[in-house]
Amino acid sequence: MSLTYVSIGQETLNPHNLPRPLILETHVKESPLLSSDDDDDDGSDVTLHCTSWRFAVESNNLSPWRTIPQECQDYVKDYMNNKGYKNDLERVAKEALVFASSVELKGDGMDAWVFDVDETLLSNLPYYAHHGYGLEVYDSEAFDKWVDKGIAQAIESSLKLYEEVVKFGFKVFLLTGRTEMRRNVTVENLTKSGFHGWDYLILRGVEDHKKTATQFKSEKRHKIMEEGYRIHGNSGDQWSDLLGSSMSARSFKLPNPMYYIA
Amino acid sequence: MSLTYVSIGQETLNPHNLPRPLILETHVKESPLLSSDDDDDDGSDVTLHCTSWRFAVESNNLSPWRTIPQECQDYVKDYMNNKGYKNDLERVAKEALVFASSVELKGDGMDAWVFDVDETLLSNLPYYAHHGYGLEVYDSEAFDKWVDKGIAQAIESSLKLYEEVVKFGFKVFLLTGRTEMRRNVTVENLTKSGFHGWDYLILRGVEDHKKTATQFKSEKRHKIMEEGYRIHGNSGDQWSDLLGSSMSARSFKLPNPMYYIA
Numbered sequence: 001m002s003l004t005y006v007s008i009g010q011e012t013l014n015p016h017n018l019p020r021p022l023i024l025e026t027h028v029k030e031s032p033l034l035s036s037d038d039d040d041d042d043g044s045d046v047t048l049h050c051t052s053w054r055f056a057v058e059s060n061n062l063s064p065w066r067t068i069p070q071e072c073q074d075y076v077k078d079y080m081n082n083k084g085y086k087n088d089l090e091r092v093a094k095e096a097l098v099f100a101s102s103v104e105l106k107g108d109g110m111d112a113w114v115f116d117v118d119e120t121l122l123s124n125l126p127y128y129a130h131h132g133y134g135l136e137v138y139d140s141e142a143f144d145k146w147v148d149k150g151i152a153q154a155i156e157s158s159l160k161l162y163e164e165v166v167k168f169g170f171k172v173f174l175l176t177g178r179t180e181m182r183r184n185v186t187v188e189n190l191t192k193s194g195f196h197g198w199d200y201l202i203l204r205g206v207e208d209h210k211k212t213a214t215q216f217k218s219e220k221r222h223k224i225m226e227e228g229y230r231i232h233g234n235s236g237d238q239w240s241d242l243l244g245s246s247m248s249a250r251s252f253k254l255p256n257p258m259y260y261i262a
Numbered sequence: 263m264s265l266t267y268v269s270i271g272q273e274t275l276n277p278h279n280l281p282r283p284l285i286l287e288t289h290v291k292e293s294p295l296l297s298s299d300d301d302d303d304d305g306s307d308v309t310l311h312c313t314s315w316r317f318a319v320e321s322n323n324l325s326p327w328r329t330i331p332q333e334c335q336d337y338v339k340d341y342m343n344n345k346g347y348k349n350d351l352e353r354v355a356k357e358a359l360v361f362a363s364s365v366e367l368k369g370d371g372m373d374a375w376v377f378d379v380d381e382t383l384l385s386n387l388p389y390y391a392h393h394g395y396g397l398e399v400y401d402s403e404a405f406d407k408w409v410d411k412g413i414a415q416a417i418e419s420s421l422k423l424y425e426e427v428v429k430f431g432f433k434v435f436l437l438t439g440r441t442e443m444r445r446n447v448t449v450e451n452l453t454k455s456g457f458h459g460w461d462y463l464i465l466r467g468v469e470d471h472k473k474t475a476t477q478f479k480s481e482k483r484h485k486i487m488e489e490g491y492r493i494h495g496n497s498g499d500q501w502s503d504l505l506g507s508s509m510s511a512r513s514f515k516l517p518n519p520m521y522y523i524a
């Protein structure tokens with residue numbers, strides 16, 4: 001199995017259509033780098049192959065991708081709905097908590113923690129369950145309709161971490177790719193699902209619509225740091241939440257094998 | 263299961279004892295973030311738990327660690343000796359190759375690729391197989407004796423990638439935490455195992471011994487960039503090979519669940 005990358009033009013951007021991957025990934029058979037003894041196609045090999053793919057996602061080795069590999073749909077569905085996802089979420093929350101509790105806050109109110117929102121604090125799993133767990137190409141209008149319902153539930157382990165981070169006295173910045181148009185529904189959804197006491201909720205303004213998430217979030221972190229805040233921790237499910245410039249001291253990558261945001 | 267972190271003092275540094283993690287990880291039962299239904303201790307739960315741990319390693323979520331979790335020794339042994347490791351190595355080499363072939367080289371000889379050496383180009387698996395696959399605390403003298411034999415074999419998928427990268431015309435920098443004392447044996451081992459045609463082999467000088475790998479490698483990349491090189495790709499099995507400052511355009515994280523270098 002090898003991957004062929006087909007460049008496709010950047011779509012016209014509007015508030016309903018935020019930057020998404022510009023590369024389409026298709027799967028074709030055989031690669032010079034895969035030896036022939038990997039070609040037997042039983043279930044355990046699919047699991048091994050899809051685990052390998054998921055590792056590549058989580059270690060940021062992949063080019064931007066638009067949909068999950070077709071042969072991995074059952075694997076992703078199983079992972080998301082069973083202990084795999086839950087365990088990984090709990091593990092990263094635990095590591096973040098150990099780190100957060102080790103930080104000596106200066107007491108000047110300038111020690112900060114950044115959280116992303118979607119698939120970090122709030123789960124859109126019910127939406128993705130109805131859209132092939134990432135097998136369908138992202139449909140911004142359908143997704144926005146889901147967001148507007150304001151019924152996304154808290155990721156439990158993230159909520160516990162969040163509450164501790166607030167309690168420790170960190171200034172909490174929520175930094176999301178959602179647009180300002182969705183500020184109210186986002187605040188309502190967060191509050192209803194148990195998130196209270198954040199300090200700033202930063203959404204994409206009109207001027208940010210053409211920026212990649214990496215660029216937008218790096219710029220916002222830069223501003224936060226310019227104001228004198230020390231960003232100790234940053235929790236996000238996308239590498240574009242964590243990398244770029246003005247990075248936090250420690251980053252916590254939550255699992256997400258369903259979609260990729262550049 | 264939860265983790266307790268016990269700080270231990272930094273060891274006296276000498277050429278035989280390069281910077282290693284300063285944190286000892288011990289494992290004790292029960293965490294507030296793990297719910298009770300994860301407590302059944304059958305084989306599949308150990309696999310799930312150790313897979314989750316391995317994901318945390320590969321997504322850079324962990325604090326520095328000194329040894330692998332004891333309960334994961336069989337898991338790591340199995341992963342390293344079977345298709346899991348091989349598949350993951352091939353996947354990352356493939357992704358790197360796709361990227362390398364997409365770079366339009368300027369023809370001025372300033373397009374560069376950086377490779378780490380140990381567990382990136384050369385495999386020390388026979389050494390670690392005799393030392394519990396990472397369960398034993400790192401023993402610098404024993405490891406140096408192994409290195410001095412000069413018999414580490416090429417990681418096949420990395421060699422294929424390396425050869426292509428050389429063929430494409432990238433300037434190839436080998437950037438390793440090995441010390442200058444081991445330049446000769448490193449050159450011999452690399453050559454004997456099939457690596458030819460690199461441009462620079464950068465090892466730790468005396469002035470670098472007290473630096474973390476992240477610091478040492480960032481400084482060296484900074485120098486490379488100051489000289490006008492454009493670092494497109496960077497392949498390494500440690501996050502300290504890839505992160506820090508003066509980062510490459512794309513990073514390729516090779517799997518390594520056996521040890522951690524800060």
